[in-house]
Amino acid sequence: MAKVCKQAWVSGQVQGVFFRATTRDMALRFGVTGYAKNLSDGRVEVVACGEQDSVDALMNWLWEGSQQSQVTDVISKVVSTVKHQGFEIR
Numbered sequence: 001m002a003k004v005c006k007q008a009w010v011s012g013q014v015q016g017v018f019f020r021a022t023t024r025d026m027a028l029r030f031g032v033t034g035y036a037k038n039l040s041d042g043r044v045e046v047v048a049c050g051e052q053d054s055v056d057a058l059m060n061w062l063w064e065g066s067q068q069s070q071v072t073d074v075i076s077k078v079v080s081t082v083k084h085q086g087f088e089i090r
Contacts, residue, residue, distance in 0.1 A: 004049070004050070004055050004081065005034070005055070005078070006055050006059055006076050006077065006079065007045065008045070009039070009076075010043055010044045010046060010073070010074050011042070011043050011072050012065075012069065012070045012071040012072035012073065014043065014044045014069050014070075014071060015044065017065075018069075019036070019066045020037070020044060020089045021089060022066035022067075023044070023066075023087075024036060024088070024089055026061050027087040028087055030055075030058050032048045032050040032087065033049050033050060033083075034047040035084065035088045035089070037090035038090075046058075047079070047082070047084070049082060049083075049084055062076075
């Protein structure tokens, strides 16, 4: 299966509600590497790399988010494949 990397920007109530930590947990469950990072405008940036099906599963999960979050929008695009070790919170 092909490897892919996607970058996503998640909007809504996604900072201060364990969104990044829960995203990391889900990424590790799906076998996806990358990172989740708070942005100054209130969004969270997520980069996910791995098998196409696994990355797509994480991208779909972003709409659900952590239990305390309220996701209103997810914009994503395919980016160049980058080697990440694990999934980090930035």
